[in-house]
Amino acid sequence: MTRYLLRRLAFLVVSLFLASVVLFLLLRLLPGDPANALLSVGATPEQIAAARHQIGTDRPLVEQFLPWLGDLVTFSFGTSFVSSLPVGPEIASRLAVTVPLTLLAFVLALVIAVPVGFVAAWRSRTWYGTLLSGVSQLGIAVPAFWIGILLVTVFALQWRVFPAGGFPSSDWAVPSEALRSLTLPVVTIALVMSASLIRYVRSATLDVLGSDYLRTARSLGSSFFGAVWRHGVRNGSVPVVSILGIELATTFLGAVVVESVFALPGLGSMLTKGIAQHDYPVIQGVLFVSTLGVLVVGLLADLAQRLIDPRLRAGAVS
Amino acid sequence: MKRKVIVGGILTAVLALAACGGGGGDGGSGTGDASAQIQVGSLYEPSNLDNTNGGGQGVTEAFNGNVYEGLFKLTDDGKVEPLLATRYVVSPDGLTYTVTLRDGVKFHSGKSLTSADVKYSIEKVTAEKSQSARKSSFEVIKSIATPDAKTVVVTLSSKSISFVYNLSYIWVINSDAKNLDTSEDGTGPYKLTAWKRGSTLTLAKFDGYWGDAPKNSGVVFHYFTEATALNNALLTNQVDVVTSEQSPDALKQFDNADYKISNGKSTTKLLLAFNDKVAPFNKVEVRKAVTSAIDNKKLLSSIWGEYGTLIGSMVPPTDPWYEDLTKANPYDPALAKRELAAAGLPNGFSFTLDTPNYDPHPTAATFIKSELAKVGITVKINVITADEWYTKVYKNHDFVATMQEHVNDRDVVWYGDPTFYWGYDNPQVTAWVKQAEQSSTTDEQTALLKKVNAQIAADAASDWLYLYPQIVVASSKLSGYPVNGLNSQFYAYGITKS
Numbered sequence: 001m002t003r004y005l006l007r008r009l010a011f012l013v014v015s016l017f018l019a020s021v022v023l024f025l026l027l028r029l030l031p032g033d034p035a036n037a038l039l040s041v042g043a044t045p046e047q048i049a050a051a052r053h054q055i056g057t058d059r060p061l062v063e064q065f066l067p068w069l070g071d072l073v074t075f076s077f078g079t080s081f082v083s084s085l086p087v088g089p090e091i092a093s094r095l096a097v098t099v100p101l102t103l104l105a106f107v108l109a110l111v112i113a114v115p116v117g118f119v120a121a122w123r124s125r126t127w128y129g130t131l132l133s134g135v136s137q138l139g140i141a142v143p144a145f146w147i148g149i150l151l152v153t154v155f156a157l158q159w160r161v162f163p164a165g166g167f168p169s170s171d172w173a174v175p176s177e178a179l180r181s182l183t184l185p186v187v188t189i190a191l192v193m194s195a196s197l198i199r200y201v202r203s204a205t206l207d208v209l210g211s212d213y214l215r216t217a218r219s220l221g222s223s224f225f226g227a228v229w230r231h232g233v234r235n236g237s238v239p240v241v242s243i244l245g246i247e248l249a250t251t252f253l254g255a256v257v258v259e260s261v262f263a264l265p266g267l268g269s270m271l272t273k274g275i276a277q278h279d280y281p282v283i284q285g286v287l288f289v290s291t292l293g294v295l296v297v298g299l300l301a302d303l304a305q306r307l308i309d310p311r312l313r314a315g316a317v318s
Numbered sequence: 319m320k321r322k323v324i325v326g327g328i329l330t331a332v333l334a335l336a337a338c339g340g341g342g343g344d345g346g347s348g349t350g351d352a353s354a355q356i357q358v359g360s361l362y363e364p365s366n367l368d369n370t371n372g373g374g375q376g377v378t379e380a381f382n383g384n385v386y387e388g389l390f391k392l393t394d395d396g397k398v399e400p401l402l403a404t405r406y407v408v409s410p411d412g413l414t415y416t417v418t419l420r421d422g423v424k425f426h427s428g429k430s431l432t433s434a435d436v437k438y439s440i441e442k443v444t445a446e447k448s449q450s451a452r453k454s455s456f457e458v459i460k461s462i463a464t465p466d467a468k469t470v471v472v473t474l475s476s477k478s479i480s481f482v483y484n485l486s487y488i489w490v491i492n493s494d495a496k497n498l499d500t501s502e503d504g505t506g507p508y509k510l511t512a513w514k515r516g517s518t519l520t521l522a523k524f525d526g527y528w529g530d531a532p533k534n535s536g537v538v539f540h541y542f543t544e545a546t547a548l549n550n551a552l553l554t555n556q557v558d559v560v561t562s563e564q565s566p567d568a569l570k571q572f573d574n575a576d577y578k579i580s581n582g583k584s585t586t587k588l589l590l591a592f593n594d595k596v597a598p599f600n601k602v603e604v605r606k607a608v609t610s611a612i613d614n615k616k617l618l619s620s621i622w623g624e625y626g627t628l629i630g631s632m633v634p635p636t637d638p639w640y641e642d643l644t645k646a647n648p649y650d651p652a653l654a655k656r657e658l659a660a661a662g663l664p665n666g667f668s669f670t671l672d673t674p675n676y677d678p679h680p681t682a683a684t685f686i687k688s689e690l691a692k693v694g695i696t697v698k699i700n701v702i703t704a705d706e707w708y709t710k711v712y713k714n715h716d717f718v719a720t721m722q723e724h725v726n727d728r729d730v731v732w733y734g735d736p737t738f739y740w741g742y743d744n745p746q747v748t749a750w751v752k753q754a755e756q757s758s759t760t761d762e763q764t765a766l767l768k769k770v771n772a773q774i775a776a777d778a779a780s781d782w783l784y785l786y787p788q789i790v791v792a793s794s795k796l797s798g799y800p801v802n803g804l805n806s807q808f809y810a811y812g813i814t815k816s
Contacts, residue, residue: 032705050447083366084499090515149546156554164550166540169518263540263547265516272543273516277365278705 001306001313008302012295019291020072020284024065027280033057034081034278055081057280068284077285082277087285090270095289097167098259098266101182102252105189109247112194117201121209124202133202139195148188148261155184165263185262193251200243201236208232238309245301249294350797350814356537358810359548359557361564363541366499367513369489370448375806379561380519380539382807386489386504389417389436389470390482394800394809396636396727398483402431402490402505412477412758417470423528425492426502426509433464438493440472440485455484477756479763480728487805507532507811517541521810532811533798552577552791558815559792559799561808566623572791581625582801584788585634585727588678590671590686590781592719595741598669599719603661605778609647611654611693617685618784621678625787631775632730634785636804638760639730639767646775654693666694672711672720675701679721682783712739723786727805730767731755733774742779 035051052058056067071078077087116132123129156164162184168177208214208228213235217227256268267286274282306312364377383391389403400406406417423431440462443450458478463471474481495503502510507529508521522536540557542548549568551557563569572579590612592599599605618626627635630643658664673683680701687697702710711717734751736743747770754766774780790801798812 032703033709036705036708047449051449054447080365084371085366093514094516152550157550160554163556164554165542165547166551166556167517169512169514169520169538171514260544261547263542263544263551265514269516269543 004306005303008299012299015295016072016288016292020069020288021065023284023287023291024068025061027283028061028064032278034280036278068281071281072288077288078281080274080279080282082279082282087281090282091267091285091289093171094265094267094270094286096171097182097264098252098255098268100178101185101189101255101258101264101266102248104182104186105193105251106244106248108186108190109193109197110244112190113197113201116194117198118205120198121202121205124206132198136195136198136202139191140199142192142195143257144188144192145257145261147191148185148258151184151188152261165261167264181262181264185258185264188258188261189251189255193247197240197243197247200240204236204240205232208236211235234308238305238312241301241304241308245297248301249297252293252297253290350533350816352531352533352814353535354815356534356559356796356810356813356815357557358537358539358808359542359551359560360539361542361545361548361562362806363516364519367502367510368498370442370445370450371499376541378806379803379808380521381502381504381506382489383506383809384508384521384537384811385502385506385510386491387506388486388488388490389419390486392483392486392804392807394802394804394807396638396802396804398486401486402436406482412756413474415472415474415481417472419468419470420528421468423505424526425495425505426524426526427492427495428526429492429494429503431490431505432467433470434467435493436470436490437462437464439490440488442491443488452484452487455480455487477758479755479757479760483728508537511536530811533814534810537810537813552793555793558796559790559813561790561803563789563791566621566625566789569623569789569791576794578792578794578796580790580792580801582788582790582803583634583636584786584802585636585729585804586723586725586786587629587632587634588682588783588786589722589724590682590719590783591722591740592780593715593717593741594743594779595715596718598661598663598667601661602777603657604663604667605781606647607654607657607661607693608690608695609778609781610650610657611695612686612689612781612783613649614781614783615649617682620685621681622784622787625789627785627787629782629785631771631782632724632733632780633767633771634727636802637728637730637767639764639771641768641771643771643775646772647778647781651693658693658695666696668696668698669718670698670700672700672702672707672717674707674721675703682721715739715741730771730774733770733779740780742774742777744773744777744779747773 033048033052034055034057035048049058056064068078075088077091079085080087116136120129120132120136124133152164155162163181167181168174170177172178209232213231214227217231218224222230255266256271258264259266259268260272267290270282271286274286360376360379362374362376362379364380365374367377367381369377369381387401389401390398391401392398402420402423403417404420406415408415417436419431419433419436425431440456440459442448444453444456444459458474458476458481460473460475463473465471478484490505491498492503500513505528507524507527509524510519511522512518512520518541519539520536521538523532540551542551545564545568548557548560549571552560553571569579590608592605592608594600594605614628618628628644629635630646631641633640658666671683671686673679680699683697683699687699690697707720707722711720731751731754732738733742734748736748750766750770750773754763754770757763757766788801788803790799790803792799795816796813798814800807800809
């Protein structure tokens with residue numbers, strides 16, 4: 001297990017390095033000049049040259065890349081072209097919105113999806129089993145922003161029980177206020193996320209229910225739920241956990257839409273603004289942190305699978 | 319967010335300038351609660367807090383007149399008034415301005431204002447690394463002297479009637495101040511208390527203010543990236559006022575007693591700009607034909623409903639030299655056909671219209687295409703990004719016709735520059751523009767620029783499709799807010815909430 005872990009960590013570092021190269025190069029291949037975005041339309045060629053020099057985009061690629069790599073190692077992420085402010089602290093402050101948003105949505109999605117998916121499988125031939133899987137199918141087709149707008153219309157504009165958007169300027173100083181602001185966005189993401197999760201849980205459960213080992217366990221005298229609990233949950237959760245990892249990562253990246261619907265100062269809105277302004281350090285920084293997040297989640301999902309299923313551990317050792 | 323062209327600095331943020339206005343909103347009786355904090359909703363978050371470092375229109379909206387003050391101030395209806403200056407004297411040759419500063423002015427840090435601060439502030443705008451859109455207007459400055467703490471003497475290299483007006487854009491900043499990207503040290507009625515990036519910017523009343531205290535205890539600017547979210551915030555009382563509505567469709571929900579909708583004057587013009595140097599637009603008749611073939615009134619109402627105005631030329635009503643020139647090139651397809659025939663193109667022609675890919679350009683381009691088809695002109699729409707526009711059209715002049723928003727006030731003078739992207743070249747207009755800047759009185763300046771305006775309309779130098787509206791929506795409990803938002807400014811000190 002330790003060797004496996006070390007190998008995975010090495011893989012993570014290599015992936016991050018490759019990601020930093022790709023991010024860096026891709027941005028510079030895109031059309032458009034960040035110096036133009038900094039200046040007003042009347043700028044003279046000299047002013048544009050001066051702006052390029054100031055932000056360093058007139059230097060050879062290697063000389064731009066190495067400082068960026070240095071910034072990555074220290075997590076400072078350099079200085080924004082547009083604001084001349086360090087990118088790192090802003091990413092940290094945005095994460096204080098995006099991470100709780102993603103995690104709360106993830107937990108809520110699990111709370112919804114696991115029982116619903118189980119019932120949909122266990123009672124697949126009843127009308128409500130069919131209804132549950134039908135609704136989840138529908139949920140996959142519905143875009144997040146639409147659910148968001150619907151929730152805002154009902155709970156913010158009509159009933160006035162939650163704010164329509166925004167985040168307290170004091171951040172988490174008053175946690176209840178912050179949570180109130182996050183409620184509708186969390187529900188939005190959780191609903192979208194649970195729709196696809198329900199389908200995975202359902203199909204994993206169907207596999208388990210139709211399995212030989214469950215029938216064997218029952219024939220040896222286990223009750224239905226006892227057998228499901230002792231053998232089914234463990235077997236069924238292996239595929240679900242790997243999907244969970246992917247879902248969590250997708251949600252983290254997809255928060256941008258929801259953040260914009262709810263005017264949340266998260267990582268997503270930072271990224272959109274950075275892109276609009278050609279602010280390379282901001283775009284690179286946000287995407288790098290996102291990549292890191294996705295890789296770490298993937299690693300955790302793998303580890304969780306190994307803890308659940310000893311066969312995977314055995315495979316790794318051999 | 320909308321991208322605008324500032325031509326004074328030129329094309330930067332077209333909206334920035336367009337939003338000129340005057341303060342004053344609707345009244346501002348004194349019945350409000352002086353302890354109320356005003357919640358303002360806006361789409362324009364500053365990228366930093368220094369307007370010489372590319373802070374954008376958002377920093378002007380939040381800070382101009384509120385946190386920082388100039389020697390002179392531009393009122394919401396476009397007049398220039400003394401602010402930190404009490405008076406100024408111009409030498410007989412028009413080259414030396416001697417400005418006397420107001421007594422008792424303190425910066426937020428406590429230091430008293432001196433002429434050294436004024437010199438520092440002007441030089442900050444004209445410095446080599448300054449990214450101020452106003453930089454080019456101050457190229458006439460030869461030297462700045464500070465004979466005593468209350469006097470600033472500016473010497474110009476040539477006469478500049480706009481100099482005092484231009485000074486209204488310069489914020490007076492404490493020369494000792496540090497980190498102006500994230501903090502401030504101004505003399506305004508408010509000081510900055512917090513800036514949470516991506517979310518809010520908070521201003522509180524400054525107790526040591528030299529003038530009348532604000533009619534509220536402070537202002538919070540709430541920033542949104544999406545107009546619907548901003549409108550929802552107004553509907554749920556999270557904000558009290560929205561500084562600039564960008565779509566008439568959003569207004570229906572505010573059409574009731576709880577809200578007030580004001581239709582102010584903007585300075586943003588939507589232009590169908592021709593390349594006046596290349597065929598067939600090098601012919602006046604062709605430009606006039608295209609202008610007369612497009613029903614601007616119909617275009618305006620399809621985009622802005624009952625809002626916005628037709629001006630027929632480059633000058634908005636808040637500029638002192640405004641004149642209604644909508645009759646110069648009336649909508650008349652029959653006339654358009656006669657002009658085409660006169661130009662030797664009785665069967666029409668076809669051209670490519672470089673269209674920026676953001677609203678309202680694609681919609682307007684489609685409309686123009688169908689209008690021109692009726693007189694035999696075929697339009698090929700070429701959608702381009704803002705960057706491409708800047709490089710292809712603005713820098714390389716590689717286009718036949720394009721569309722753009724020009725946001726600045728007093729920007730008719732660009733028609734006096736034959737090297738400007740649209741290539742309009744009338745030596746008489748160039749001379750008038752130059753004389754106007756050199757004139758001794760504003761009456762003389764006004765008369766000359768009126769001639770310029772009439773001449774460019776007669777030459778159909780561009781087709782000025784329409785002038786944007788400046789729509790402010792506020793809770794009906796609010797009064798005293800600026801409705802014109804001239805050049806994106808938003809004076810908040812007169813706002814009261816009952």
